[in-house]
Amino acid sequence: MLPGELCICQEKEATTSHYFLSGKIHLIEKFTTRLLLTLSLALVPQLGCLPSSPSDRPPGYLVIGLESSPTHLDPRYATDANSARIAALIFSSLTRMDERSRFKPDLAERWEMIDERTYLFHLKKGVTFHNGQPLTAADVKFTYETALDPKNQSPKRGLLNVVEAVDQLGPYTVRFRLKAPHAPFLESSMLGIVPEGSPRGRDPTENGLIGSGPFSLEKFLPGEKVVLKANTTYWEGQPSVSGLVFKIIPDAIIRVLEFKKGSVDFLQNDIEPDMLPWLKSNTNASILTRQGTIYQYIGFNLEHPILRHREVRQAIAYAIDREAIIRHLLKGLATPATGLLSPLHWAYESSVLRFSYNPEEANRLLDQAGFLDPDGEGPLPRFKLSYKTTTLDLRRRIAEALKEQLEKVGIELDVRTFEWGTFYEDIKKGRFHLYSLAWVGIADPDIYFTIFHSSSIPPHGNNRGRYRNPKIDQLLDRGRRISNLEERRGIYSRVQKMLAHDLPYIPLWWVKNVVVMKPTIRGFIPYPDGDLISLKEVSLAIPYPPSL
């Protein structure tokens, strides 16, 4: 998965119906059940003979509820989180990440760095695609070359652009030559491999996609479901389950109700915090919560005459009570963040400046910056700023909490909510004072380059706040050239310390991963980035009936 901000697919199609699970559900259930029972009993005899649909669950298949539909399953085009996660189950790649975000071999038996611009991958022998064809270096070369060809319009081209050439040195050896030293190159080795000769460009018949992963694609109905079948010839051994059904259920409450009904077995992260207590008390769900890497932050427009002042940014950071928001609005499903990299990351630096809730310090810093409160405790603010966010209910409630907290230090926050596309366009164009978003899928610390390097100001990157710091630029330039891990750790440690002081972003929290599954499911390992690859190791304690 490409690192990216919470993409459209994760925030789209939100509805407002989670009201039902805010503790009032019991009352509603009792009342409506009694009210409608009489009416409905009259229908019972007729309903018994209604034709029912074919079951969504073939025997031995696991049903997973997803909020949004994957858009493309071809790994050369899969960019949104759900597409990337499902594609990873169909397509093996040269390397992949383990649950600690470390690279480990997948199709590659091993790899070596010949020099700073040359990498050699030795492939495992005996791996076959779902159609029985053996996987060789020719397939790897083909996959990368088609993704790099501008004619094919692959969204992965930007990430792979550092690759100068891919050479096949033998049936099972492939060499990558880079245009320049690029330490984060290994991220590019996680591209799923397709067989040589697969259609170039966007394939209108994705149902014919062939990979070499633990599952093969049985059916893809965009917006409805994706059905995967266990690959009996998978080189690591056949998965225990017969297959997987990814059922697209856009509405948060319906996903939970499907789980309660038993027609969905597994949910990961697509759960509103309010719903967990209800799930705990009303279902026999097995619930896992683990430290995650999704990073929620507040971004500043550093060209704004007030936000240009570091003291103001720090004051805002001190005025925000993260603990209270996490406790009350997120129901504990997050941990306060200190920066972009979570403690699970190898380059994480813990000794950075932290901003725990301290309104007095916030007031002092604002006074020091020259923004005095015109009437002390009175209603007049020191200044007024706008805060942009999406229309998602939880985002709106967080915005209201922030508004109230900032009011206490004399900052008036004008909360503006927008539909995702409009909101994101405004952020990219720099039309904001403050906004909040989340970064997902952070792998290499080089992500700092695209967010904070001065050459990454849009349209060339994601430095939307227009942050400029020559020292940071120098460090980030070095960080992507040097391949020694310890040296890189030192560089990114300095970057993290400097950014925590400069504060172009206010770190809010790292969202925890939440998995809700049937107690009969065994062996699932939650990955910090929400990867679903461990579904290949999952088994069912009690076999499911052939159909529901």
Next chain:
Amino acid sequence: MKYLLSRILLFLPAFLGAVTLIFFLIHLIPGDPVEVMLGETASPADKEILRQELGLDQPLLVQYLRFLSGLASGDLGDSLSQQGRVMDLILRRLPATLELTLAAMGIALMIALPLGIVAAVKRQTWMDHTSLLFSLLGLSIPNFWLGPLLIIVFSIELGWFPVSGRGGLSHLILPSITLGTAMAAVLTRITRSSLLEVIQEDYIKTARGKGLSEWSVWLKHALRNSLLSVITIVGLQFGSLLAGAIITETIFTWPGLGRLTIHAIQTRDYPLAQGCIMLISVSYLVVNLATDLLYKFADPRITYEK
């Protein structure tokens, strides 16, 4: 026939107006489909190449004329966010939406006509008051609330229906009740008031004078004459049913046009969004035309010829 021709001729400028409005409104929404397709990591040069390929670098007026010429030959273009042609994607989803909308309309009529008649015949009794209460509730309860409520009771507690998805008849009942309730509420009130108006007419007195039974007077003489207003409202409400289907489809994971429209707008898939909204507008125009023609069927005295 002349009337039919003149109505069809009127249909064309209305259609053109609708598609023009749709085209420009969609292009006014901020957002860049090229970035959705290529991702943010794409270089500005790659984005520019794709923009040229899609014709998005042309002035809006040129894009509009190209869209109209495509439309004239029945070509709505290719979807930017999904594989395939817009027409194919729409036709794949259309049956689901039509199934849901027609079922909702059927349920609305099945509830509204008997309830409206009973309310009129038993005016100012508890039955009339119950019908009023139903109408008020039906109009006040939003779909996104009613849908989950029905699911909790009938799918979770009673276990009679599946929670969501499209399949057999059992999948259709809850979404069509959710979608049809508001329409049933309106139609109940219209049927009642229209019947009460007709019942004052002289020909009703004549019917009673002939010694017909009270139910025969209401059903054979009054109801048929009051149907004109009901037909008008059914036609007008069809558009809101299609609009309401967007929410209902999301709640019930119904793979129809509503969800496709939302997806198209969110991903700034201009051709797909235009196609979906255009279809909704055209349906609205066609249903209203059909409504006008139905008047004659409902009341043979109505003539459109001079």
